[in-house]
Amino acid sequence: MTTKLQKFPPISDKLPVFMHGADYNPDQWQHDPEVLAEDIRLMKLAGCNTMAVGIFAWAALEPEEGVFTFEWMDRLLDTFASNGIYAWLATPSGARPAWMAQRYPEVLRVEANRVRNLFGMRHNHCFTSPVYREKTAIMNTKLAERYGNHPAVLGWHISNEYNGECHCEYCQDAFRAWLKAKYGTLAALNAAWWTTFWAHTYTNWEQIESPALHGEFLVHAHNLDWRRFVSDQTADFCRHEVASVRPFNPQLPITTNMHMIEGLDYRKLAQEIDVISWDAYPTWHAATDDSGLAAFFAFYHDLYRSLKRKPFLLMESTPSLTNWQPVSKLKRPGMHRLSSLQAVAHGSDSVQYFQWRKSRGSSEKFHGAVVDHDGTEHTRVFRDVASLGKTLSGLTEVLGSATPSQTALLFDWDNRWAIKDSQGPRNIGLHYEETVVAHHKAFWDLGVPVDVVGSEEDWSGYSLIVAPMLYLCTEETGRRLEKFVENGGTLVTTYWSGIVGATDLCHLGGFPGPLRKTLGIWAEEIEGLYEHDRNGLVLADGNPLGLSGTYESHEICEIIHSEGAEVLGVYESDFYAGQPALTVNRLGTGLAYHMATRLKGDFLRDFYARIVEEAGVSRTLDSDLPDGVTAQLRSDGEHDYIFVMNFSGKAQTVTLDERAYEDLETGAAVDESAQLEANGVLLLKRKTQA
Structure with missing residues (x-):
């Protein structure tokens, strides 16, 4: 890479090495004091230095209202401190105690059917409830007063995997207030929501309720705003929790562990915390070749790293298996090391597990x-865990290094929600997320680092932007993409782009709306295909990409007309055979490509190999990688750290480029040809090119 990079400081200056550890629940073992002593011995033996504690410990910390029992936490943290082990101390708001639900039933969540839940489960509480906010503030403040400056505490772990929504009267009032702040008047709301449809015009704010299957759920802008509200309300609750612990030691970093939860816009939550962390649980070995699943989780590693564009934390993973997936498959030899280092390769400065010690029940x-x-x-x-601990202890120079990327992939939560609510053209599955992941996988196959960014973020520094299915595209996003291309950038879009604006109203004047000038096309119609239907992309002879032949397409075909764009390929069959299916438009000093049909992995890899070369985007290794093998890069500006990972399920030979490499773990020179066994990973180091 040509950009001069700098290292990020350690997430905690108390522990300037890779964090390695697990969720630890000593509150479940208070009846057996010997467990803690034995766990300390085992933690040291496994090379574990960090535990997340107290995540679901509210009942152990406050068994009765106003009665606090911190003695066991005192012993735990003091023991940690005397043994060189550190803690992410959690606020226990992920699960409230039974006494609270009994005395204050308002804290329990109300479902969309307007029925209040019984006590139980996790996150079965209302983020708007004044009582719940009061009780969390009391608990969090007491924890922060007591432990905010404890030598073993290196940061705050706020709650646990925030998720879900509540439809109680507190939330209905908050939703109406949110809408009033956004739209100002009912007239503006009615216009933005297109409520004249089915005579659903609102004449009083009190008439508006959250979406429900036994009420209103077919006004798409209403659904979209509700999801935005839920994200904002969750972020506000997180802000409330942070405010109760931050003042007692502002230097402690704060995180909340995220998961693959569709209902929350994590870019909103990311604004409230210092460090991104997330929980990854792949279903390894569901197929002979794990590369598809590895690429899927690589996308999410890149997404969470990109929320702050700096190192993140893998807060939870399993050291062996889960118990809640359809099949609880054991990790095959080598997979624990490989999958853990995959997170590190994409920017994680930790490997943490759920859990340290198995529970006896529940x-x-x-x-x-x-x-x-x-x-x-x-x-x-x-x-396996102890072996990985030894490996991580030898990778300290990688800690804090960046993941340089010249390529950005656009992924927006509200676009995701709007597409799934669009009611057409293919209600058996538009597969937005799968499409984004498929485009990302092409770069994974090529060993090209990618940032996953939002439409409202800063795009400076990127040479290439890929925006699959940008269905919800505002006028402002359209202008920014137009300027990006005019200034020399390369843009790639697909079918079902530029269809609606911020409130899910269709753009008038022809699709792709704000992208029409940039792409140089008019999209007249779009067809959803049945599962058995197929079409094809026939490449034009002598096209500037140098691609040839026919590639199969499926699921979606958009009928487009060129308005200045060069036609690179046409449809193979059906009544629109011979019409454009792949185009490129030259605007200013840049290029804008458009795929009018859903194409498969073979085309995406061939296409992006040409685009990467054309746009001057660097690959981690300047050599072709075997199928199922990827190469990912971290760099501190002086040295590059390359992780060559084999998810193919069989042994592979990797040919390196002509630069000088050494083994990151041993310091030995590495030959041009390297052998990788199944589930193998090769850790390399080289000097960064000026």
Whole structure:
């Protein structure tokens, strides 16, 4: 890479090495004091230095209202401090105690059917409830007063995997207030929501309620605004939690662990915290070749890293198996090391697990853990964890390094929500997320680093922007993409782009709306195909990409007309055979490509190989990689750290480029040809090119 990079400081200056550890629940073992002593011994043996504690410990910390029992937490943290182990101290708001639900039923969540839940589960509470906010503030403040400056505490772990929504009267009032702040008047709301449809015009704010299957759920702008409100309200609750712990030690970093939850816009939540962390649970070995699944999780690693464009934390993963997936498959030899280092390769400065010690009872008693029910170190899983701990301890120079990317992939939560609500052209599955991941996988195959960014973010520094299915495209986003291309950038878009604006109203004047000038096309119609239907893209002879032949397409075909764009390929069949299916438009000093039909991985890899070369985007290794093998890059501006990973399920030979490489773990020179066994990973180091 040519850009001069700098290292980010360690997430905590208390621990300037890779964090390695797990969720730890000593509150479940207070009846057996010997467990803590044994766990400390095992943590050291496994090379674990960081535990997330207190995540679901509210009942252990406050067994009765106003009665606080911190003694066990005192012992835990003091023991950690004397043994060189650190803690992400959690606020326990992810699960409230039974006494609270009994005395204050308003804290319990109301579902869309307007029925209040019984006590139980996790996140079964209302983020708007004044009582719940009061109780969390009291608990969090007491924790922060007592432990904010404890030597073992390196940061705050706010709640746990925020998710879900509440439809109680507090939330209805908050939703109406949110709408009033956004639209100002009912007239503006009615216009933005197009409520004249089915005579649903509102004449009083009190008439508006959250979407429900037994009420209103077919006004798409209403649905979209509700989802935005839920994200904002969740972020506001997180802000409320942060405010109750921050003042007692402002230097402590704050995170909240995220997950693959569709209902929240994590870019909103990211604004409230200092460090991004997330929980990854792939279903490894569902196929002989794990590369598709690895690429899927690589997309999410890149997404979460890109929320702040700096190193993140893998806060949860399983050291062996889960107990809640359809099949609880064990990790094959090598997969624990490979999958953990995949997170590091994409920017994680930690490998953490759920969980440290298996529970004896309840729903996760068979979920994987570092310490199994036998309670010893004499297991394959423990040995895998200890081995990885040794590897991580030798990678300290990688800590804080950046993931330089010249390519951005646009992924917006409100676009995702709007597409799934669009009611056409293919209600059996428009597959937005799968499409974005498929485009990302082409870069994964090529070993090209990618940032996953939003439409409202800063795009400076990128040479290439890929925007699959940009269905919800505002006029402002259209102008910014136009300027990006005019200034020399390369843009790639697909079918079903530029269709609606911010409130899910269709653009008038012809699709792709704000992108029409940039792409140089008019999209007249779009057809959803049945599962058995197929079409094809026939490449034009002598096209500037140098691609040839026919590639199969499926699921979606958009009928477009050139308005200045060069036609690179046409449809193979059906009544629109011979009409444009792949185009490029030259605007200013840049290029804008458009795929009018859904194409498969073979085309995407061939296409992006040409685009990357044309746009001057660097690959991690200047060589072709075998199928199922990827190469990912981190760099501190002086040295590049390359992770060559084999998810193909079989041994592979990787040919390096002509630069000088050394083994990151041993310092030995590496030959041009390297062998990777199944589930193998090669850690390399080279000097950064000026």
